[in-house]
Amino acid sequence: xxxxxxxxxxxxxxxxxxxxxxxxxxxxxxxxxxxxxxxxxxxxxxxxxxxxxxxxxxxxxxxxxxxxxxxxxxxxxxxxxxxxxxxxxxxxxxxxxxxxxxxxxxxxxxxxxxxxxxxxxxxxxxxxxxxxxxxxxxxxxxxxxxxxxxxxxxxxxxxxxxxxxxxxxxxxxxxxxxxxxxxxxxxxxxxxxxxxxxxxxxxxxxxxxxxxxxxxxxxxxxxxxxxxxxxxxxxxxxxxxxxxxxxxxxxxxxxxxxxxxxxxxxxxxxxxxxxxxxxxxxxxxxxxxxxxxxxxxxxxxxxxxxxxxxxxxxxxxxxxxxxxxxxxxxxxxxxxxxxxxxxxxxxxxxxxxxxxxxxxxxxxxxxxxxxxxxxxxxxxxxxxxxxxxxxxxxxxxxxxxxxxxxxxxxxxxxxxxxx
Numbered sequence: 001x002x003x004x005x006x007x008x009x010x011x012x013x014x015x016x017x018x019x020x021x022x023x024x025x026x027x028x029x030x031x032x033x034x035x036x037x038x039x040x041x042x043x044x045x046x047x048x049x050x051x052x053x054x055x056x057x058x059x060x061x062x063x064x065x066x067x068x069x070x071x072x073x074x075x076x077x078x079x080x081x082x083x084x085x086x087x088x089x090x091x092x093x094x095x096x097x098x099x100x101x102x103x104x105x106x107x108x109x110x111x112x113x114x115x116x117x118x119x120x121x122x123x124x125x126x127x128x129x130x131x132x133x134x135x136x137x138x139x140x141x142x143x144x145x146x147x148x149x150x151x152x153x154x155x156x157x158x159x160x161x162x163x164x165x166x167x168x169x170x171x172x173x174x175x176x177x178x179x180x181x182x183x184x185x186x187x188x189x190x191x192x193x194x195x196x197x198x199x200x201x202x203x204x205x206x207x208x209x210x211x212x213x214x215x216x217x218x219x220x221x222x223x224x225x226x227x228x229x230x231x232x233x234x235x236x237x238x239x240x241x242x243x244x245x246x247x248x249x250x251x252x253x254x255x256x257x258x259x260x261x262x263x264x265x266x267x268x269x270x271x272x273x274x275x276x277x278x279x280x281x282x283x284x285x286x287x288x289x290x291x292x293x294x295x296x297x298x299x300x301x302x303x304x305x306x307x308x309x310x311x312x313x314x315x316x317x318x319x320x321x322x323x324x325x326x327x328x329x330x331x332x333x334x335x336x337x338x339x340x341x342x343x344x345x346x347x348x349x350x351x352x353x354x355x356x357x358x359x360x361x362x363x364x365x366x367x368x369x370x371x372x373x374x375x376x377x378x379x380x381x382x383x384x385x386x387x388x389x390x391x392x393x394x395x396x397x398x399x400x401x402x403x404x405x406x407x408x409x410x411x412x413x414x415x416x417x418x419x
Contacts, residue, residue, distance in 0.1 A: 030055035030106045036117035039091075043121060047089040049100045051114045057107035062087045065099040065116065072101070089119065093192065096121035127194045128164035131186040132156050133218075135202030137173045140223030146329035148172075148201035151249060151340040154357035155199050158349045161359060163418040166197070176225035179218065180235050187239040196244040198236060201337055204250035204325075218250060236313075243312025245416055249337040250318065250325065314376050314410035316343070316383075326402050330355055338387055338404060346382035347374060347417055362419055372419055377412030 034052030041047060051060070062075040062082050075082035079089060087100060101116040134152025136145040152170055159166040169186045171178070179200075187196050203219035205226060217228035227235075236244050318325040318339035329335025334355045341351050346366030349357040366374045366382035383406045391402045 030110060030112070032104060032112050032114050035115045036100060036102065038118045038120065040120040041091050041122055042124060043091055043093055045091045047091050047119050049087045049089070049102075049117050051085050051102040051104065053085065053104045053112070055104070055106040058085075059083070059105045060085055061103045061105070063101055063103065065101075067097045075100075091119065091121055093121055095119055124191050124193060127191065128166040128197075129187055129190060129194065130155075130159050130166050130168045130197035130199070131182055132159070132168060132170045133174060133179055133182070133198075133200045133202065134170070134172045135174065135200075135219065135221050138203065138219075138221055138223055142203050142219060142223040145202065145327060146335035147249075147327040147337045147340070150334050150356070151201045151337050151344075152199070154336070154340065154344045154349055154351075155247075157357055157359075158344055158347050158417075159197065161349070161419070162347065164195075173221040175220035175222050176218070176227045176231075177220075179220070179227050180231065183232075183235045184239055187236070187244075190240050190242070192241045194240075194242055196236070196240040196242065197247070198232075198244055199247045199249075201249040201340060204248070218248075240312075243314070246313065246315045247340075247343065248315070248317045249340045249343075314414055314416065315408060316376075316380065317407045319404050319407065324404070326404050338390065338402070339383065339406065342383040342386040342390075343379065345386060346379050348419060364417070364419055373415045374417050375412060376408060376410050376414045376416055379416060380406055380408045380412070 030053075032051060032053050034050070036049040036051055039047035039049065049062070060083055062079070063072045064075055064079075065072050075087065079087060081087045085102070087102070089095065089098075089100065096119070098119045099116040100119065102114045103111055104114070105111045132152050132155050134148035136148040138144050149172060152172065156168050156170045159168050169182065171182055174182065183198070190196055200218050202221075203223075205216045205219050215226055217226040217231060219226055232246075236246075316339075318337065326338040327335060328338065336351055344357055345351065346364065348360045348362065348364045350360060352358045364372075364374050366378045368378055368381075387404060387406070391404065395401045
């Protein structure tokens with residue numbers, strides 16, 4: 001081979017090698033070869049987002065985007081992997097719907113932005129919890145009651161039958177401090193989607209001008225301790241992030257009647273009416289403050305006719321502002337609160353001839369549209385109508401006369417129970 005021919009071959013080979021070397025150096029293959037994937041998981045898990053890229057001396061910068069803020073923001077060292085090809089994010093409720101993307105930069109300063117991936121938080125399983133208090137064996141200045149024991153058992157039976165399932169704590173004859181302690185232990189750890197129910201049957205006491213700031217409300221079994229409306233609101237609000245359903249069948253001392261020997265003077269009835277007006281209004285107002293309510297309740301006419309702003313709490317009380325709450329009992333030392341009797345009946349548990357509650361077999365008479373669910377408005381209407389029928393019959397043959405209307409607070413369409 002002569003020198004010229006050999007030189008030509010060498011130059012061709014050299015040019016080929018140089019071209020290949022230049023192509024790799026320039027990084028013509030700089031590209032994202034795999035995009036981040038969406039992540040769905042529960043609170044407490046870790047979302048991982050990965051970007052695959054080809055190129056020389058690559059650097060990474062992850063960014064996040066909030067549905068509320070709507071601005072892409074650089075992740076920082078507070079997030080693991082913020083400057084690598086893999087980002088790790090702790091899943092919290094607040095990060096539901098957040099988006100994540102990565103900006104990749106090569107040696108020449110060229111950049112490519114990945115597609116975004118979305119973090120979706122799985123709803124936690126709903127837990128159903130209930131605390132049922134029946135105070136009946138009072139000591140001290142308050143006379144014993146007969147209905148709370150049986151009513152608490154009936155409420156427990158109903159809660160164990162409706163959809164949930166409910167974890168039910170039932171307690172009898174507790175002081176105020178014990179009731180507040182039970183609220184804390186029963187509902188501790190409740191999540192943002194959990195359902196909490198609080199039921200109380202027993203004596204209630206109004207706040208008088210001579211009372212101390214906490215000397216009124218739900219009466220402890222010792223007749224000397226009280227869970228005030230603000231106490232109850234604060235205790236539930238501290239452990240029930242999703243609010244609670246509150247059902248109160250309580251009355252001031254002497255505001256119950258017997259099926260065999262009930263008597264009450266007009267003056268006593270008038271005083272009890274005033275006491276219960278203040279008592280019920282104080283409970284509703286305590287929870288209205290939490291929910292930021294503006295509508296003022298002013299008696300039975302305003303309950304069903306005035307729509308209320310949606311809040312976390314739903315409340316059913318045994319009577320309106322100008323009435324006494326009624327208890328009926330039998331010679332065998334069992335009884336029921338009129339309010340609780342028809343509350344349970346509407347939800348499928350009827351007071352029977354054996355003086356206890358039995359199930360209908362799955363049906364709920366308060367479910368007027370037959371969708372296997374009872375709303376606050378449906379239950380209110382059923383209790384009120386059933387109580388009116390009973391009261392009409394009772395007042396024909398008995399004294400003193402009963403005049404009792406249910407009061408509720410909350411959104412009428414809110415579903416309370418399902419079967």
